[in-house]
Amino acid sequence: MDTQRPKNITIFDVAQASGVSYSTVSRVLNGFTFVKESTRLKVLEAAEELGYVANMQARSLAGGKSKVIGLLVPQLDNGYINEICRGIDQALVKVGYDLMLYTTHHEKDKEAKYVKAITNGLTDGLLLLVPLVPAAYIAMLREQNYPYVLIDQGDNAGESYIVDSTNWQGAYDATKHLLELGHSRIAFVSGIPELSSSRDRLEGFKAALQEYDVPFDSSLIAEGFFEAELAIEATTYLLSLNPRPSAIFASNDLSALGAMEAVRQAKLRIPEDISIIGFDDIPQASITYPKLTTIRQPLEQMGRVAVKLLLEQIEKPDLKPRRVTLATQLVVRDSVKQIA
Amino acid sequence: MDTQRPKNITIFDVAQASGVSYSTVSRVLNGFTFVKESTRLKVLEAAEELGYVANMQARSLAGGKSKVIGLLVPQLDNGYINEICRGIDQALVKVGYDLMLYTTHHEKDKEAKYVKAITNGLTDGLLLLVPLVPAAYIAMLREQNYPYVLIDQGDNAGESYIVDSTNWQGAYDATKHLLELGHSRIAFVSGIPELSSSRDRLEGFKAALQEYDVPFDSSLIAEGFFEAELAIEATTYLLSLNPRPSAIFASNDLSALGAMEAVRQAKLRIPEDISIIGFDDIPQASITYPKLTTIRQPLEQMGRVAVKLLLEQIEKPDLKPRRVTLATQLVVRDSVKQIA
DNA sequence: CTGAAAGCGCTAACAG
DNA sequence: CTGTTAGCGCTTTCAG
Numbered sequence: 001m002d003t004q005r006p007k008n009i010t011i012f013d014v015a016q017a018s019g020v021s022y023s024t025v026s027r028v029l030n031g032f033t034f035v036k037e038s039t040r041l042k043v044l045e046a047a048e049e050l051g052y053v054a055n056m057q058a059r060s061l062a063g064g065k066s067k068v069i070g071l072l073v074p075q076l077d078n079g080y081i082n083e084i085c086r087g088i089d090q091a092l093v094k095v096g097y098d099l100m101l102y103t104t105h106h107e108k109d110k111e112a113k114y115v116k117a118i119t120n121g122l123t124d125g126l127l128l129l130v131p132l133v134p135a136a137y138i139a140m141l142r143e144q145n146y147p148y149v150l151i152d153q154g155d156n157a158g159e160s161y162i163v164d165s166t167n168w169q170g171a172y173d174a175t176k177h178l179l180e181l182g183h184s185r186i187a188f189v190s191g192i193p194e195l196s197s198s199r200d201r202l203e204g205f206k207a208a209l210q211e212y213d214v215p216f217d218s219s220l221i222a223e224g225f226f227e228a229e230l231a232i233e234a235t236t237y238l239l240s241l242n243p244r245p246s247a248i249f250a251s252n253d254l255s256a257l258g259a260m261e262a263v264r265q266a267k268l269r270i271p272e273d274i275s276i277i278g279f280d281d282i283p284q285a286s287i288t289y290p291k292l293t294t295i296r297q298p299l300e301q302m303g304r305v306a307v308k309l310l311l312e313q314i315e316k317p318d319l320k321p322r323r324v325t326l327a328t329q330l331v332v333r334d335s336v337k338q339i340a
Numbered sequence: 341m342d343t344q345r346p347k348n349i350t351i352f353d354v355a356q357a358s359g360v361s362y363s364t365v366s367r368v369l370n371g372f373t374f375v376k377e378s379t380r381l382k383v384l385e386a387a388e389e390l391g392y393v394a395n396m397q398a399r400s401l402a403g404g405k406s407k408v409i410g411l412l413v414p415q416l417d418n419g420y421i422n423e424i425c426r427g428i429d430q431a432l433v434k435v436g437y438d439l440m441l442y443t444t445h446h447e448k449d450k451e452a453k454y455v456k457a458i459t460n461g462l463t464d465g466l467l468l469l470v471p472l473v474p475a476a477y478i479a480m481l482r483e484q485n486y487p488y489v490l491i492d493q494g495d496n497a498g499e500s501y502i503v504d505s506t507n508w509q510g511a512y513d514a515t516k517h518l519l520e521l522g523h524s525r526i527a528f529v530s531g532i533p534e535l536s537s538s539r540d541r542l543e544g545f546k547a548a549l550q551e552y553d554v555p556f557d558s559s560l561i562a563e564g565f566f567e568a569e570l571a572i573e574a575t576t577y578l579l580s581l582n583p584r585p586s587a588i589f590a591s592n593d594l595s596a597l598g599a600m601e602a603v604r605q606a607k608l609r610i611p612e613d614i615s616i617i618g619f620d621d622i623p624q625a626s627i628t629y630p631k632l633t634t635i636r637q638p639l640e641q642m643g644r645v646a647v648k649l650l651l652e653q654i655e656k657p658d659l660k661p662r663r664v665t666l667a668t669q670l671v672v673r674d675s676v677k678q679i680a
Numbered sequence: 681c682t683g684a685a686a687g688c689g690c691t692a693a694c695a696g
Numbered sequence: 697c698t699g700t701t702a703g704c705g706c707t708t709t710c711a712g
Contacts, residue, residue, distance in 0.1 A: 008460045010705055021683045026707060036681060053457040057397035057406075058705030061688045066397075068440075076426045077623075086416045089443050100408075101441045103429050117393040120348045122462065257627055264629070283417075287597055289604070289629035350689055361699045366691060374697060398689030401704045 009050045018046035029054065030064070056098075060122040069310060070100045070123035072115075074130050078254055079282030080299065084129060084151060087303020095311060097124075104130055112136055119146045125310045127151060131195055147313035151306050152297075154196045161309045162323040163302050167197045170295040170328030171204025174249055174277050177293075177330055179212045181338040183247040183275060186214070187238045189224035189231050189259060191251035198226070201251050201279060220245055224255035231258030232265075239266050239274075246339055247275035253282045253294055260288060260335070271337035281331055290334035298326045349390045358386035369394065370404070396438075400462040409650060410440045410463035412455075414470050418594055419622030420639065424469060424491060427643020435651060437464075444470055452476055459486045465650045467491060471535055487653035491646050492637075494536045501649045502663040503642050507537045510635040510668030511544025514589055514617050517633075517670055519552045521678040523587040523615060526554070527578045529564035529571050529599060531591035538566070541591050541619060560585055564595035571598030572605075579606050579614075586679055587615040593622045596632055600675070611677035621671055630674035638666045 011029070015022035020039055028035050028043045035043075046052075060066035071088060073081050092099055100123055104111060115137050118126060125147035128137070138155055141148045149161040178186050188205055191198030202221075209216050219241070222234035231250060235258065238245055250256035256278030263270055270276055270290055278285060281296035305324050312319060351369070355362035360379055368375050368383045375383075386392075400406035411428060413421050432439055440463055444451065455477050458466060465487035468477070478495055481488045489501040518526050528545055531538030542561075549556050559581070562574035571590060575598065578585055590596035596618030603610055610616055610630055618625060621636035645664050652659060 008705085012705080022706085023684075023708080024682055026705095027682080030707080034681060039682085051453070051456065053453060053460060055401075055460055055705050057401045057462045058688090059707075061395075061397050061401055061690090062705075062707040063688065064707055076422060076429055082416060082422060089416055093443065093445055099441045099443075101439045103433065103439075105433055113391075113393060116391065120393060120395055122397045261627070284624055284627060287601075287624060288627060348689085352689075362689095363691080363700075364698055367698080370691080376697060379698085395689050398704090399691070401706090402689075402691040403704065404691050 008055065009052055010055070011052070013050055014043060014047045014052050017050060018042045057122060065124050065314070066122040067096060068098045068100055068123050069307070070102055070118050070121070070126045072102045072104060072118070072126060072128050072130055074104050074106055076103060079284050080252070080254065080280055081129060083282060083299035084303040084306075087300035087305075088127060088307055089303070090300070091304040091307035095307075097307075097311075108134065112140065115140055119144055125149075125314050127306050127310060128153075131192060145317065147310055147317070149306050149309045149313075151302060152197060158323075159321055161313060161321045163305045163309060163326070164197065164323070165297045165302065165326045166328045167200035168204040168207070170279060170297070170330075171201035171249070172208045173204075173328070173330045174279065174295045175205045175208035176212075177332070178247045178249065178275065178277060178336065179208060179214065181275075181336060183339060184212075184214050185220070185243065185245045185247070187220040187222065187241075187245035187248045189222055189234050189238075189248060189250040189255045191224065191226045191255070193223075198251060205249060224251060224258065226252050226254060228254050228258035228261070231255030232262045235259040235262035236266065239263065239268065245274070247277070247336065250276065250278050253278040253280040253285045253292060256292055256294065256335075257284060257288065260292070270335050275336040275339075277336055279328075285331075286333065288335075293333045293336040294331050296329045296331045298328075301326055348395065349392050350395070351392070353390055354383060354387045354392050357390060358382045397462060400464075405464050405654070406462040407436060408438045408440055408463050409647070410442055410458050410461070410466045412442045412444060412458070412466060412468050412470055414444050414446060416443060419624050420592070420594065420620055421469060423622060423639035424643040424646075427640035427645075428467060428647055429643070430640070431644040431647035435647075437647075448474065452480065455480055459484055465489075465654050467646050467650060468493075471532060485657065487650055487657070489646050489649045489653075491642060492537060498663075499661055501653060501661045503645045503649060503666070504537070504663070505637045505642065505666045506668045507540035508544040508547070510619060510637070510670075511541035511589070512548045513544075513668070513670050514619065514635045515545045515548035516552075517672070518587045518589065518615065518617060518676065519548060519554065521615070521676060523679060524552075524554050525560070525583060525585045525587070527560040527562065527581075527585035527588045529562055529574050529578075529588060529590040529595045531564065531566045531595070533563075538591060545589060564591060564598065566592050566595060568594050568598035568601070571595030572602045575599040575602035576606070579603065579608065585614070587617070587676065590616065590618050593618040593620040593625045593632060593634055596634065596675075597624060597628065600628060600632070610675050615676040615679075617676055619668075625671075626673065628675075633673045633676040634671050636669045636671045638668075641666055 011025045012022045015025045028040045056066045129151045152164045222238050224231035224234045248259050250259050278292050278294035281294045285292040285294050351365045352362045355365045368380045396406045469491045492504045564571035564574045588599050590599050618632050618634035621634045625632040625634050
């Protein structure tokens with residue numbers, strides 16, 4: 001507000017126009033406390049006429065709700081995060097909340113200060129879509145009794161609202177799918193070892209193997225860290241094995257995409273020479289060629305549920321944290337083929 | 341702020357701790373006006389020690405800068421928007437600004453009110469990444485002298501800060517590339533006719549045709565509206581033509597992806613049976629198979645420049661609007677082949 | 681049911 | 697150079 005901008009019409013103007021005190025206006029605007037229906041209507045009408053729009057900063061400063069929630073993400077560059085954001089956005093629009101987007105850019109050192117700034121800012125709550133949330137975060141959040149929900153990650157303490165999906169089951173299903181199509185030499189491109197989702201996927205993989213009496217071979221595990229680049233390297237290594245694996249289970253679609261690239265670079269064909277299955281079902285999965293068979297995480301839905309859980313806390317601050325785990329689903333497309 | 345949350349430490353606490361008045365604290369925190377170096381240090385130290393973090397709402401309410409900028413986008417679901425967002429984010433982080441993200445969801449009816457709410461909110465400026473911004477928007481913004489910049493779109497009035505890229509030239513280059521590789525029956529999947537970028541691309545296309553003495557054939561134009569779905573339909577139509585075009589220039593990558601899908605559905609091969617070229621170079625362009633030859637728009641850079649232009653206005657409210665047009669570039673990949 | 685009054689945390693003149 | 701004093705727009709007791 002630097003230069004001469006027209007004065008905003010405030011709750012005060014509305015009060016004047018409707019002939020009541022401005023605290024009454026505040027009351028009707030917030031829907032709280034009983035107000036005579038006639039005055040209520042009068043105020044609403046005046047507000048409408050004057051084109052009044054609430055000033056969220058003032059409201060928030062004064063101790064009300066800002067109707068803004070924060071979303072903390074590491075960065076803005078993959079379909080996975082984007083899909084969840086969409087779900088969040090959808091849910092937020094419905095309830096008339098706005099979104100403040102914070103990107104951490106992996107600056108772990110500044111994170112505590114960051115979270116502090118966010119919580120004492122205008123947001124009513126915080127959605128954490130960051131892998132590897134330092135416990136410090138959570139402790140601070142809990143301490144301040146600040147509403148937050150963890151998306152797709154655990155908190156090692158069971159004291160947070162969490163939304164995630166069936167990682168173990170999904171990995172189990174993926175592996176089983178491969179096994180049932182005759183694959184037995186199945187390589188695994190792992191994720192970020194510190195993440196429970198990664199570990200669960202590996203466990204699901206092992207469990208399926210065991211169930212089909214296929215011995216687990218650790219030389220068939222290569223580290224992909226959920227990244228395309230590293231997955232290319234990992235896959236290149238896996239392809240050099242002798243005998244070569246007949247299928248690769250990549251811990252997420254991003255690394256599956258990397259795996260596909262590596263296979264192409266090696267002049268091999270998918271799925272004729274090697275089958276690939278991913279995890280997530282990000283939008284890119286269905287536009288690659290061949291289209292990627294994968295385990296679908298209901299990403300958008302996770303976003304929506306996260307918002308729901310957050311609003312739940314904002315409205316009823318004393319509820320016990322709960323965890324919602326959504327079901328994954330096998331999506332069969334073209335990157336896996338049956339073998340002898 | 342509902343339940344008993346620990347009181348935030350304020351500028352006042354810092355003042356007390358450092359033995360100065362709290363307006364002095366405000367001064368050093370804002371870097372303004374001369375303050376004795378010794379007191380300055382004292383204050384900074386106290387602030388650090390107490391873990392003080394500024395309350396942006398209060399600051400903004402009081403007439404200062406909130407260090408938050410708003411970004412208005414139609415929705416959150418394509419690489420194009422996402423790439424620009426990344427650039428915006430990168431630039432913002434560097435200058436210590438936060439991002440408020442607004443999605444319009446194409447609710448044109450509520451837009452005026454929306455913009456009003458945004459401008460009287462805590463943001464210091466607004467980035468508009470929405471196609472077809474109603475003139476009403478702009479008028480209101482200008483009227484309030486509120487800092488904003490239009491990304492990848494004109495304003496029909498030359499009174500706005502704008503960042504875009506060489507749409508005409510890019511389309512010209514794409515077409516020329518095709519022509520030089522021997523194509524002459526080139527189809528064009530158009531964008532959103534109301535957008536100047538769409539029109540410029542069509543014009544560039546025509547210009548190249550003319551330069552190579554290839555008569556423009558309007559039956560080779562099909563409407564794609566910058567969407568994958570519609571591009572599939574459009575392309576399916578184009579493929580039914582007799583003789584079939586040997587190449588398709590899609591107005592953006594999203595529709596190029598749709599075109600590729602349609603070609604596949606028709607059991608034809610790219611680029612053996614038909615060449616395809618896109619526009620944008622969204623991330624997906626390089627992971628399709630075959631990889632898409634396209635015209636690269638410096639999306640991230642556009643985002644960065646947009647932020648730069650916005651900050652320029654915020655800092656110097658009286659500058660004249662300017663327009664920055666960035667260069668596009670042909671990116672040759674695998675979806676176009678030379679023909680006899 | 682509704683007015684009056686006290687801040688929320690901070691910036692911005694205005695005096696020293 | 698630094699303290700004092702008003703508000704910014706709104707929510708919230710506290711009295712009527």
